[in-house]
Amino acid sequence: MQKLSLALLLAAIATPAAQAEGWYGSAKLNSARQNLSSSLLTSPRVSERVDAPDSTKTFTSSFAVGYAFREGWRVEGEYTLPSNSTFKSYWAPFNANVNSLHTQSQRLMLNGYKDIPINPWLSFYGMAGVGVARIATDGYQSNETRRFASNRQHNLAYSLGLGLDAKVTEELTLGVGYRYVAMGDVETGYNTFANRINARDEQLKGKLKEQNLFLEARVAF
Known part of the structure; x- marks a missing residue:
């Protein structure tokens, strides 16, 4: 009898949870680390970069509405609120002149997920997304009076990630995850x-990337 009870318990734990089909809404709190790679100061009078731009850390939120299909597939539209970053660099032979590039980025993404159940209440997932990043840039050299013209652009963005979800109730799911986001080339005026x-022949440029660690709450309608 004890062996039968233990076998039934193990079978229940190992049995994947049935995937609920339907609409849901979600909110994420993101710890975002942004980085400006391949940074350039376009000027015929500089020779080399002395110091690379710093990466920056910030917190931002995102909201999504999606639809869960059977077999563990989900599709959603997600909007990420604006995130601000400042990157500083120095260029030879003007080593004393700091170049400060400020970005404000926000995204509208279409994400796809594949859930892989571990047991009836816990599941692992992989995700990928594609969309548009709206990025506003400006900056200065040495001090605030020596400014580069502001610029606003819309770039193709993509993301890849993975995470772990816990089903708290039939309606509420909580999760943690990581994702990498590429937002393309950015430049000031x-x-x-x-x-x-x-x-008028100088501007700041680079490739804007982001890494997210996030907490998520998802509610089925």
Whole structure:
């Protein structure tokens, strides 16, 4: 009898949970680390980068509405609220001139998920997303009076991630996850200040990337 009870318990734990089909809403709290790679100061008078831009950390939120299909597939539309970052760099031969690039980024993404049940209440998932990142940029050289013109652009963005979900009730699921987001090339406008040759031929550029660690709450309608 004890062996039968133990066998039934193990079978229940090992049995994948039935995937509920229907609409849901979700909210994420993201710990975001943004990085500006391949950074460039386009000027014919600089020779090399002295110091790479710092990565920045911030918190932001995102909201999504999606539909869960059977067999563990989900599709959702997600909006990520604006996130602000500042990256600083130095270029030879003007080592004393800090170049400060400020970005404000927000995203609208279409995400796809595949849930892999571990037991009736716990599941692992992988995800991928594609969408549009809206990025506003500006910056300055040395001090706030020597500014680069602001710029606003819309870039193709993509993301890859994985996570772990716990089904608390039939309606509520809580989860944790990680994802990598690429938001493409960003650039300021040209310098508004007078440089050594009184030309408008300098701007700040780079590739904006982000890594997320997030907490999620998902509610089925």
